[in-house]
Amino acid sequence: MAAKKKLQESFSKFLIEEVRRWSMMRQTGVSLKYMMDFGSRPSERNLLLSAQFLHKELPIRIARRAVELENLPYGLSLKHAVLTVRDWYLDSFRDLRSFPEIKDSKDELAFTQMINKIKVRHNNVVPAMAMGIKQLKNDLGRKVEPGDLPEIHQFLDRFYLSRIGIRMLIGQHVALHEPNPSPGQVGQIWTNLSPIEVAKNAAEDARSICLREYGSAPEVQIYGDPNFTFPYVPTHLHLMVFELVKNSLRAVAEMFINSDKEAPPVRIIVADGIEDVTIKISDEGGGIPRSGLPRIFTYLYSTANTALDEHSTADEVTMAGYGYGLPISRLYARYFGGDLQIISMEGYGTDAYLHLSRLGDSQEPLP
Template identity: 60%
Template sequence: MAAQPSAMASIATGFARAITRATSATQSTVVKGHRLVDVVPPDVVSDVFSHALKKQTGVSLKYMQDFGANPIERQLTLSAQFLHKELPVRLAHRVAELENLPYGLSARSSILKVRDWYVESFKELRQFQPIKSTADELKFTDLLRSIYRRHANVVPVMAKGVAELRRELVRQQSSLVEMPEIHQFLDGFYLSRIGIRILIGQHIALHEPPKSNHIGLICTRCSPVQVAQDAINDARAICLREYGASPEVTVYGDPGFTFP
């Protein structure tokens, strides 16, 4: 999964700064005792940051669709081998970012919990043997299911940490609006999380019974009108609950149009 070029450039700039801070022995935004080097063996820390300096490999939905159209054993093994190498890189990028957030956000217990989830998943992937057979691939898929479940609550736990910071800033008469680094980090972090979840989820889904009009997770006949309508229904329900009224919304376009 890849962002637009301008967004990628912005994310890359921020990430480069995070790596610089992470590799500095004299500066850290995490309180001593909570830094990665304080809770993880040095060899693991070194492995994490060496992977964090590697470039992520972009994967398009078109490629995933074509690759998963005929999920034979050979295809699944190749997919597992790719994920075995790629996922540690992506997870390491997230760890480096979480370790070096501004305004003390990295020291929040919720953020530390998320960081440690990513470190644990990184360690499990790095410790897994090279995938050479169908049996290896099946074991690796079980590991991916475990990792997928572990990270299911990342969004609400991250939100808790940010909410704590927001309340503190309000007391200090400050605002997250004045802190673009936090917004930039969250945009990039959640975008990257979506990419990781889709890569893992797609591989897992190819092991499950096929669904009509689907290749793994990818719906081959997605209706943008229906997607919009679902979002409208959710938003209107929230408005009704909070304010007692909600606006009517009209969707224009061909209701029969679909695409993968």
């Protein structure tokens, strides 16, 4: 009951009713292509239209998540970490709803600064929610199997997918104000992104973490056309490739740690199809048993010993975190119409297939 009381104490009855009303409104999805076309002309008028759209759209998306955070099963809504996240969402909703109508470029600039603060406020949502899930698992006091708690998995998929969308919309609007964008840069989107370049950078970052954890790191070999480019968000692509390469390096490093044989390389292959750009990441790290495959996309399971506490932040990248890398990477892929598949040969290795839609015209999937 204390948590419910806290909600009434911290937030006015009017605000709570307002949140419930806005959570019933219809969301409006946008496509990568639309963001690109719209943002390629960041005129005062376009920035004003964008701000007016966000002024109405963001409260709807944030209200939906705030209401869900209030009504989670197994007492998850009452966990301290989840209450903190809920309060961030309610604060952000209040900030957006109390912002007056946006009529000119002065209003638009003030609105842009405000939504950027909202984005920063929500930086640590993922580790905070992971902390809440960890508290729930401790309370259940039993081993949680992959098929357990399906409602929690479905909620987290919706919640994180929505978070990707909210951060993309805010980040895109804020980035359109950058004074000197690089050639081909439209806000957060690069119209001529080289997947080979992103793969190189992601592989270097993953290898440096592997070196730190294991004292050595397998080689990463990259194959594909170095001149091929397509429109995509580099931060999203880096996050996904980094996660997959990191997992492969870890599997190989652990398999060969006490071996006198040289560790085999991890291979990245970039294929340029008509519909999809596909990035395959292959390793010879022993693979995953078939019984373990259902676990890899769950939020309640991690093979790593996680050192997660109240003070963990999103910036603390470790070799194996709180088991969220794969499910969240798959959501990033799906956000713009792609997907992520893992195929494993136990006793040999694993292939990850990252499919990215190169048409850019699929709508955001709105939970």
